[in-house]
Amino acid sequence: MDLELRHLRMICAIAEAGSVTKAAAALGLAQPALTTQLKRIERTVGGPLFHRGRRGTRPTPLGDLVLARARLVIPAVNGLHRDVTAFVGSARPGQFRIGATNGPVSGGLVQRLATAYPNSPVTMHATWSADEICARVLDGRLDYALVGACSPSIPSPDAGLVWQPVCVDPVWVLVGAGHRLAGRDEVPLAEFAGERWATAPGDGCFNDCFAAACARAGFTPPPPYEMDVASCIDLVAGGAAVVLCQGIVRPIPGVVALPLEGSPLRWRHLLGWDPAGPAAAGGPEVAALAVQSYLDVVAIRPRFAAWLGANPGFGAQPVTPPLSAARVSRR
Template sequence: MDLELRHLRMICAIAEAGSVSKAASALGLAQPALTTQLQRIERAVGGALFLRDSRGTRATPLGDLVLARARLVLPAVDGLQDEVTALVGADRIGQYRIGATNGPVAAGLVQRLSATRPASPVTVHATWSADEICARVLAERLDYALVGACDPSLPAGADGLVWQPVCVDPVWVLVGERHPLAGRAEAALAEFAGEQWASAPGDGCFTACFATACARAGFTPRPPLEMDVGGCIDLVAAGNAVVLCQGTVRAMPGVVPVALTGSPLRWRHLLGWRPGGPAAAAAGELHGLAVQAYLDVVAQRPRYADWLGTNPGFGAQPVTAAAVSRR
């Protein structure tokens, strides 16, 4: 993992708050999510940045070094962003700058938007970090956020944005084709106790939600192996791990999706934007195109389409009278 600006902001927040729990509250994150991020950052830099004792959280010598640099870098970057935003702000009318995490909607949305607005430039910033995308929209560096979150929650960085759900999907388990449960239409989450899990990076609450669902099913999951999506699929196909996936997952050689009985985990995709301005004016149209893109994907997944037919409440979500917001 490369050290990013948002990581430096997290480190500064922990140092200023004097504890991870207070920093998590200030950042709008769940404490387990911030703790996980700190552990990843420390692995990236090669050592502990903070020590915890009866007096709270204190920076280590390595932490002092990183903090000193961060306190120089962050104000400079913020100033640069403000100047760039002011300079190009007037030229953004008619453009669509979309930030997207992994999901079934982004590619189809871009295709439909390009077809309906051929004279309007469309750009996509793809990343696994929903928090990064939310921050970029708030800073007016992106117009829209297309991100995922556990249903019915919002991303941790959602404050100040308006949100409309695009779709709600069940979370299933992807197993190797020779796995004992591969031939089952569905299985209880408890039947996966003892499995080695793998997962792609993410900064939302999903890890904590998964652990909670497992606890309710009567077991504690083994710590997941974290790697890119392709690496996760390779592990599953080789029979060395299982991964959580969305119901819209496409067919791939060597792996089989298994539905979870009772759908204990749900994942929804959300379209977010800043209230007011050109992005807000076009948000309704963009949401409609996103829903159509999602329905196109479902039409290509016959098994999932059949599952949706007997499980109301999932699938595409209509525009609500009042969009969800956190301010």
């Protein structure tokens, strides 16, 4: 693993907070996810960066060295990002460049933007990596990030973007039509103990959140197969695995989406942008169009729409002042 800017920001956050737990809350991460990332960073640099004791977390001599360099590098790179974003925005006006991970909103948002702004090109960069998208927004190659994260966390909290929630979906489970649970209206997560799982790749904390939900349900899942979405569906249809999915998932022949009792996992889509970049002024309007795009999809999913009607708090989210990492940590 190469040492990246986001790793330096994590190290600084831990030093400033005085504990990994407090730093995770400030960054909008699950504590186990930050601990795992810190161990990877320490392996990369060749030694421990922090002493952990009753009085909190203190830098080691190696940690002091890395922190001294990080506190010089981070402001310099932030300034470079601002200058590049301003230059690119002034040189290439009138565009909507969006990066998106897999979700229900991107197609409709492209259509709505093209309709509302017929003379402004709309481009979409699709990838499984939210971190990659956030990096592209910060360096001016994209205007907006349309990505997902476990609720209530935010993607790449150390990136410095602000976020507008678009929707909050329950996480359901896809099973084959012949699965033993396929006829149920909803199923406790515990009844999936012993199943094989498959998942699409991602770089957030979802796998950690899933493992924690399984632990609360009384079992430990085996490591999931990680593969593209189409291959996951093939495994489910063939009865070889089950897959976690968003409740708004489209109907798929041979596959059934089952709600989880009590909705132990939640997934939300967010639109993010650089608050210092030229696209920031249009952020709320683009977010509103994203919400409308989500509602368009709900309208053609009657089963999911009925579920939303019986479960307040899920579904489309009102456009409000965008979230930062600090605001998320207080929610």
